[in-house]
Amino acid sequence: MNLLHLLLRPSLVRRVSMTLLLASLLIWVVLMAYYYWQETGQRATTTRQRERAELVVAVLAKIDDVEQVRNGAKLYSALFNAPYQRAGLPENFLLQLEDRQGQVLFSSAAGGKRLLKGVAGNVIENEFNGERYHVYRAESGAWVLLIGEPVTSPGWLLARLSSNLTMSMIISFPLLLLPIWFAVTRGMRPLKLLSNRIAARGPDDLSPLEFNVEYAELSPLAAALDRLLDQLRTKLSREHGFVQDAAHELRTPLAVISAQAHVMMKAETPEERKQAGTHLDAAITRASHLIKQLLDLARIENDEAxxxxxxxxxxxxxxxxxxxxxxxxxxxxxxxxxxxxxxxxxxxxxxxxxxxxxxxxxxxxxxxxxxxxxxxxxxxxxxxxxxxxxxxxxxxxxxxxxxxxxxxxxxxxxxxxxxxxxxxxxxxxxxxxxxxxxxxxxxxxxxxxxxxxxxxxxxxxxxx
Missing domain, CATH: 3.30.565.10 (Histidine kinase-like ATPase, C-terminal domain)
Known part of the structure; x- marks a missing residue:
């Protein structure tokens, strides 16, 4: 039970750690949205397809032999489909090579038929076997190249992005947490020293702490404690003076009451007893009035609302x-x-x-x-x-x-x-x-x- 209470007790270190964890989660969400936008955005798709096509046609333009060109196209098709193989997906990336007369020399799709159509220098969308493709057409020398990138399903794309990003965040989180934890625990040391100094004081010691803090953020706390101690010293001094003054003021009517009571006991005539009684009544009235005013003053000075x-x-x-x-x-x-x-x-x-x-x-x-x-x-x-x-x-x-x-x-x-x-x-x-x-x-x-x-x-x- 004590261990559970210790774990659930509010802690600044735990709070900083949880804040960092939430911040990391927020960063993960923002980066996921950014990378997803990068992968699916029209501009990003066009740029990616253009770079791939221009790379391939730049190499194939240097080859005149048809068989060598066909083998080169097969090689690039396998290269572009490798990420899909690693992800356990079928080879969906399409690559089609034609000559200037429109004869298909190579097609990664089954059957070797002319499957893809495109506009030179632009990305258009085609559909094949119920799937949509972004097709880019590039021409160079004697060859025409069309590459078709499948429109990736959001689920597969999010899974791939999240697996990569999550691993990066898991690796980076301890590297962020440990320095912050060290900084927080070290920064809390002055508070512990201040607490120990206060605990070591006697019950009547209200002198200033005069605690020189290393961090500027803790200076207001030390100054506020010194002001509080100064207020307590002033209040106790006033209360001490109040008690002394009250005792002095009450001593006079009480002395009169005692003296007049003694006179009444020793009085031999009714006139003497009457005069002593009058003085006694006046002293009692004065004492009662003083006590009432003391109670009124104490009630008004009470800090309670x-x-x-x-x-x-x-x-x-x-x-x-x-x-x-x-x-x-x-x-x-x-x-x-x-x-x-x-x-x-x-x-x-x-x-x-x-x-x-x-x-x-x-x-x-x-x-x-x-x-x-x-x-x-x-x-x-x-x-x-x-x-x-x-x-x-x-x-x-x-x-x-x-x-x-x-x-x-x-x-x-x-x-x-x-x-x-x-x-x-x-x-x-x-x-x-x-x-x-x-x-x-x-x-x-x-x-x-x-x-x-x-x-x-x-x-x-x-x-x-």
Whole structure:
């Protein structure tokens, strides 16, 4: 069973050998067609008959004796019929010699009668005993020669051609196969060396291979492997940093939870227990929010294909805004939406909602700061969804303190917080937005917000 599996396993050497065999078969067919055309073509027949006749009459023209001429004609008749004898066929080639008066001096056909007719210098077709002949007439000196070549049956001609050609192909095939087999097996040696070098590495060794290949065709493979290892190093480095940052971020709320639980146990008055309970609840909420965002980020970064469905983005956006109304009311923020009645698109629901929820949460949490003047006591968050050609554009703008130009490229990094902000947060919301936008093959950018203040996050998603 193992031997059968080994024989049937795909192999480049076997594939090259089979390709060469098929190419040889194709060459055999083409050459058979070419040789058959050469044997049966009118021009080839005329040329062949003319050469034979001119050869014979050139010799017979030098002989004056009738008996010698007759013997010469017999000799050439036997010579021309020899191939038919070797093929096991009856002597079908006809040769007829006449003098200038039309008397038949020799005929290879039985009876010695005048059998063949022809036109000097041309090949015509005659029929004798039910068989067709190509007859050529040549004249020289005192003699007239007519030669008749039988119209060969296709089966016999193909058999004769195939036997000769097949033997030539059988002899030449090993001479072609062996050099190609040697070249392929030698050319595969660098791949085996590369495989051995990779297999000899430790499980944590992701350094570049730096494998200098001898053949130009293998260079892209070695370069692609080095790029893959570089991507793995980068990904592992990011994951390692992510784990460290996540542990650091979780340590603070967990420490608060532990401290406040200890305070509640030691509290002597209801007020102390209530205050400790409030702090404990806030720490638990913060830890739960951080864990949820970590899970969201891990889910979005998953390389597995997400399920898409045809959804009305405007309806999803209205539902998300409705869920944030209590938070906006509590924070003294006016929410507004500008969108068409319907905008349907094939999209990943979870990725789109992650973008919307995190941008709204970011605007409501960081955007609004109470103003000193009564005219601007309320904050504003404006959401817009429009279709521009083949791009869906989502915009979330606020009138808060905004983000400095130098920091706008950094806010999409994980656990990054804007310098000088007194608002607490995990630093993961915008990182989730960036990953979700990448998942949907879009792009996100930051501009100035409402009334020349705050931020406007613009997400562009392709319609298809």
């Amino acid at each position: 997400h399920t898409t469905e045809r959804l009305d983005l405007c309806q999803l956006l209205r539902q998300a805004l409705a869920e944030t109304v209590p938070i906006a009311t509590e924070g003294n923020i006016d929410l507004s939406l500008e969108a068409p009645d319907e905008l349907t698109r094939q999209i990943d629901r979870n990725a789109f909602l992650s973008i919307v929820h995190n941008l709204l949460s970011n605007a409501l949490h960081y955007g609004h700061e109470k103003k000193l003047d009564a005219e601007h006591q309320r904050g504003e968050v404006h959401v817009e969804l429009i279709l521009l050609n083949t791009v869906v554009m989502l915009s979330v703008a606020d009138d808060g303190p905004g983000i400095a130009e130098a920091e706008r490229a950094l806010v999409f990094e994980r656990f990054y917080r804007v310098a000088g902000s007194d608002k607490s947060g995990s630093g993961l919301g915008l990182a989730i937005v960036a990953q979700a936008v990448a998942r949907l093959h879009g792009r996100v950018r930051i501009e100035s917000g409402l009334h020349g203040r705050g931020c406007r996050f613009i997400v562009e998603l392709p319609l298809q």
